[in-house]
Amino acid sequence: MENKTGYLREYLHKHGVKPSSIRMVVLDYLLSRRTHPTAEEVYGALCQELPAVSRASIYNTLELFCQKGIVKTVPTDGRETRYDADRSFHGHFECEVCGKIYDFRIDSDNVDLRELEGFVVREKDIYCRGLCPQCHSDQ
Amino acid sequence: MENKTGYLREYLHKHGVKPSSIRMVVLDYLLSRRTHPTAEEVYGALCQELPAVSRASIYNTLELFCQKGIVKTVPTDGRETRYDADRSFHGHFECEVCGKIYDFRIDSDNVDLRELEGFVVREKDIYCRGLCPQCHSDQ
DNA sequence: TCAATATTTAGAATTATTATATTTTTGAAT
DNA sequence: ATTCAAAAATATAATAATTCTAAATATTGA
Structure with a gap:
């Protein structure tokens, strides 16, 4: 896995x-894993690989x-x-039941920000909330 | 102000x-005030009118x-x-410097959620972050 | 009126995050 | 390789936002 290490090193650099x-x-x-983890989730997952890691480092x-x-x-x-490590423009859907966050593709041009003239827009996101197909069918 | 009280009562009802x-x-x-207050801001503002109010009630x-x-x-x-008491569809802009949240109008039809087929969408929002005109010109 | 229920309160507990002070690691210069 | 300084990581304390709990108060209906 020397390749992977090199890739990560280069990515950071x-x-x-x-x-x-x-x-x-x-x-x-x-x-x-493009799962939009919390700091705690990252910490929990990494404790196995790096037993001495601290939350503060995460x-x-x-x-x-x-x-x-x-x-x-x-x-x-x-x-x-x-x-989220995927920095491209996309939407997020948060399920009210399971809490999972799903990505969805959406055309950036659709979002008309003409009313924000004079504002410097550095990030934009589409956020939706409701029931994911799984949790919807479980009810 | 009997009118206002009646209106609020009816609104709740x-x-x-x-x-x-x-x-x-x-x-x-x-x-x-459509200022997207935090619980603490509501609490702070209401302490004057209701001196005995508790955070838990807020x-x-x-x-x-x-x-x-x-x-x-x-x-x-x-x-x-x-x-936010304004439940109509609109966008939010959060200023990275002053923290203020601005509303902006945006056409709901622009937001194409076809990829969320099978999902029950209960809320949708457009979120932007950056510098508001005030903070931008101050720099 | 009086019991049953709902609301509110004060304060403790919990959760997520940030700050602090110490230790460890890393990398350059010898 | 060894030493030294800077950067990174650690453990733990502190803070901030929210939730929980138990008791007090207010409201409602028989």
């Missing part, structure tokens, strides 16, 4: 982040990744911050 | 909420209003929940 073992593992986790790493544009936060109603 | 003095005052606050009232469809929460990156 391109975004101006010095590699460290934690950063590599966190990045690998975020890139390989928070620091995620905050750094945000600043450097490696991940972005997903605006949601919940109070846990969720992180 | 229509949404299946029994009126109480706290509920009336909270509703009045939410309807008269939280309870806002939660009840959400369930009954009187307000909805605004999905944001921040970790304080923000409430």
Whole structure:
């Protein structure tokens, strides 16, 4: 898996982040599963690979990744911050029952922001909430 | 102001909420200022009118209003929940500097949710983040 | 009126996150 | 390789937002 390590190292480097073992593992986790995890989920998953890791390091790493544009936060109603390594424009759907967040494709041109003249728009998101097909059929 | 009281009472009744003095005052606050306040902001503002009010009552009232469809929460990156009494479809812009949340009009038809077939969509929102004109010109 | 129910309160508990101070790791210069 | 400084990671304390709990108060209906 020398390739993967090299890829992650390069990915961090391109975004101006010095590699460290934690950063590599966190990045690998975020890139390989596009599940919009919370900090706690990242921490829980990584405890197996890095038994000595601390929550603070996870928070620091995620905050750094945000600043450097490696991940972005997903605006949601919940109070846990969720992180997304897919920085392309897409929508998010949050299921009210299972809490899962789904991505969906949407044409960026559809979103007409003419009324935001004078504003500097750095991020935009489409957010929907309701029932996912699974939870809908379970009722 | 008998009119206002009657209006608020009726508004609550229509949404299946029994009126109480706290509920009336909270509703009045939410309807008269469309500022997407946090629970703490509502609490702070109401302490003057209702000196004995508790935070728990504010939280309870806002939660009840959400369930009954009187307000909805605004999905944001921040970790304080923000409430919006304007339930019509519109976009939100959050300023990264001053934290203020602005509404903007956007045509609902523009948002193409065809890819969410099989999902029950109960809420949708457009979220943007960046610099508001004020904070942009201050830099 | 009086019991049953709903609402509100104060404060404790919980959860998510951030801050702090110490230790460990890393990488350059010797 | 060894030393040293800077950066990163750690454990833990502190903070912030919210929720829970139990008691007090208010409201409603027989």
